[in-house]
Amino acid sequence: MQLQLKSRNLELSDGIREYAERKLAKLDKQLHELTKVEVELAVEKNPSIAANQVAEATVWLKGQTLRCREASRDMKASIDELTEKLLRQIKETREKRRPRHRGPDKREGTPLPPEELAPLE
Numbered sequence: 001m002q003l004q005l006k007s008r009n010l011e012l013s014d015g016i017r018e019y020a021e022r023k024l025a026k027l028d029k030q031l032h033e034l035t036k037v038e039v040e041l042a043v044e045k046n047p048s049i050a051a052n053q054v055a056e057a058t059v060w061l062k063g064q065t066l067r068c069r070e071a072s073r074d075m076k077a078s079i080d081e082l083t084e085k086l087l088r089q090i091k092e093t094r095e096k097r098r099p100r101h102r103g104p105d106k107r108e109g110t111p112l113p114p115e116e117l118a119p120l121e
Contacts, residue, residue, distance in 0.1 A: 001031045008042035016041065019076055020055075023083045027059075030090045036060045039082075041075060055082040064093060 003024055005017060020039060027037065037059050044052040051071040055078040059066040066089050070081040 001028045001033060002036045004036070004038045006038065006040040008040060009045060010041055010043045012041065016075060020079050023079050024086075026083060027086060027090065030087065030094070031059070031061075041079075044071070053078050055079050057082055057086055059086065059090070061090075061093065066090065066093065 001024075003021065005012065005020055020041070024037065024039065031037070037057065040056045042054045042056070044054060046052070049071075051073055053073060053075040054069065054071045055075070056069045057067070059068075066086065068082055068085045068089065070078045070085060072078045072081065
């Protein structure tokens, strides 16, 4: 995974950068090494918005793009929620791509032995 961190209206400190990289490393197990992931951390300047710490992510997959946005009062909480949401989206995307093979139903077409038939009362 190729991770790119950006910031808007925020000085990206080493602590926040390391925290985001450590949390987003969970995605590395689910994604191909050439997948590009862009994360933008921002602070909303509108004083009427309480959840002003925003984390946004874009993941470019083969044939599909995933986008996610989370906002809270704390940047670390936003990063945590963003990571969980991305993991869920990636899992759903992978399950959609996986072919669903259905084997023959063993119960169809074969009658039950008389011992297993329950009497109707």
